[in-house]
Amino acid sequence: MAGADCVFCKIVQGQIPAEIVWQSPWAIAFLDINPANPGHVLLVLREHYATVDTIPPALFGSALQELPRLADAVMRATGAEGLNVVLNNGKVAGQVIDHVHFHLIPRRSGDSVTIRWEPGTYRDSAEVTSTAERIRAALSTGGQ
Numbered sequence: 001m002a003g004a005d006c007v008f009c010k011i012v013q014g015q016i017p018a019e020i021v022w023q024s025p026w027a028i029a030f031l032d033i034n035p036a037n038p039g040h041v042l043l044v045l046r047e048h049y050a051t052v053d054t055i056p057p058a059l060f061g062s063a064l065q066e067l068p069r070l071a072d073a074v075m076r077a078t079g080a081e082g083l084n085v086v087l088n089n090g091k092v093a094g095q096v097i098d099h100v101h102f103h104l105i106p107r108r109s110g111d112s113v114t115i116r117w118e119p120g121t122y123r124d125s126a127e128v129t130s131t132a133e134r135i136r137a138a139l140s141t142g143g144q
């Protein structure tokens, strides 16, 4: 179902234009209107899900199966030496459009794109263990 006033739903439905480079029954890919580098592509699920944690796993698998081929094509077409695949999930993580999408950003050495964070550390080994344990417990109870 389409999200109310969702820009990406409108692109999927052909209501607003986009430079589409690839389509499947589950997903489409088009040029980002404000690219980090030329050839910056957005891979977008056709169906409206706001965040990745709400997508049915089977649909996610279908939609993403072309990601390797798309990444290869973007790199070859732009002559990029590398590529960042980025998914901003939630406002605090930088998500602006609430419709799940992957950024494929072609990279060249010396370009001006910055995708980085300061490497952190755990307080001690107990924090490592308890953090991993909380995630394992969340995987085995509730959620998807």
Ligand code: AMP
Residues within 6 Å of the ligand: 007, 018, 031, 032, 033, 034, 035, 042, 087, 088, 094, 095, 096, 097, 098
């Ligand atoms: P995010 O911050 O991960 O939600 O990224 C949203 C991305 O969508 C940004 O990089 C925008 O430049 C891009 N964007 C917004 N509107 C359009 C549009 N109409 N066509 C193509 N890309 C868009």
Ligand code: ZN
Residues within 6 Å of the ligand: 002, 003, 006, 007, 008, 009, 010, 047, 048, 049, 098, 099
């Ligand atoms: Zn949408």
